[in-house]
Amino acid sequence: MPSPVWDPGQYLRFADERTRPLRDLLARVPALPDEPAPTVLDIGCGPGNSTAVLRERWPGARITGIDNSAEMLAAARxxxxxxxxxxxxADAADYDPAGAAPDLIVSNAALQWIGFDPEHGPADGHLGLLPRWAAALGPGGVIAFQVPGNFDSPSHLLLAGLRRSPRWREALGADAARAGVHGPDDYLRVLADAGCTADVWETTYSTLLTGADPVLEWVKGTALRPVLGRLTDPADRxxxxxxxxxxxxxxxxxxxxxTVFPFRRIFAVAVRRG
Structure with a gap:
């Protein structure tokens, strides 16, 4: 299935709320091997709001933002x-960070789009990236990522049910939403097996959204992107x-x-052992 077509403006409507988990993630990242000028990769950087937060934390860093959406990168630039x-x-699923010799690999709400089989649940696709990322690090190098953990929330369950309803199942079907994540224990196990000392946790933010249909506006920037890509007729959309x-x-x-919108996230910070 083709990748979703991203809308940077829609995504950034809730830039502060979407960036807060990244700030909380980075607060747990220890000192990096080459500070004050580490090499940092922002994999799945989107429109660059995450890259700007990385610059705040490491003003002297060499930072590279990587994304497979030309629209998002145009907004970042x-x-x-x-x-x-x-x-x-570049596509995160194919990108090999070894050549960059990174001190830190960050991924902010991107891994959920990689390696998901809608018929069988989250595949090992993005779990399989983590050992490759760990192998690219020297001793003391860090992997830090956060992903949404709200795939069993009403926003996602209602969307899945609507896709499968008689009116929409032919146009949309099950594969119109292909994101998914693993449990915290799975990430902890894979990172430990990859030679890292890992800290994995989860948090639910109770976010207060305002305006007309605020939850719909929120999901238009993320979970709805594959669906909207299928609905090319304006009346159907x-x-x-x-x-x-x-x-x-x-x-x-x-x-x-x-409108109160619970927003669960899964976090991981993993330090490569010497």
């Missing part, structure tokens, strides 16, 4: 990202969004201060 970083168009939006309003009712 055009001002949404860190202007002094390098940006590379409008009908699907209206139906899904009504389900989301019922599942996430607005309150006097906005």
């Amino acid at each position: 055009g001002g949404a990202g860190e202007p002094t970083a390098e940006y590379l168009l 409008a009908a699907f969004l209206a139906e899904y939006g009504a389900l989301l309003r019922e599942a996430y009712p607005a309150g006097p201060h906005g």
Whole structure:
């Protein structure tokens, strides 16, 4: 199935909320081997909001942002990202970081899109990347990533059910949403087997969203991208969004201060042993 077509503007509507988990992740990253000028790879950098956060933490670093979306990289180079970083168009599933000799490999909400089989659940695809990334590090080098852990939340379950409904299953089917993650214990095991001392944890953020249909606007930037890519007819797209939006309003009712949206994340920081 083709990769989703990303909309940097839609993604960045909630830039602060999407970037907060990265800030919390980086707070647990220890000193790097080549500080104050480490080599940092931002794999799945998107529009560069993550790359800008990395620059804040390591002002003297050589930072390379890597993404498979030309649209996202154009936004990163055009001002949404860190202007002094390098940006590379490449697929994270194929990219070999060994040649860059990184001190830190960061991935912010990208691994869930790699190696997912919608018929059998999360495949070993992105788990298989972690030993390769660890092998690219010297002693004391770090892998740090965070992924969404909300695939059993109403936002995702309602979307899956709607895709399989009689009206939409022919156009969309099960493979229109192909993201998935493993459990924290799986990441801990794979990273330990790869020669790392790992810290893996999870957090649920209770995010207060405001505006009309805020949860729908949120998922338009991420989980809905593969679906919207399939719905090329404007009338079909409008009908699907209206139906899904009504389900989301019922599942996430607005309150006097906005709509509470629970936002679970899984984090890992792994240091390569000497």
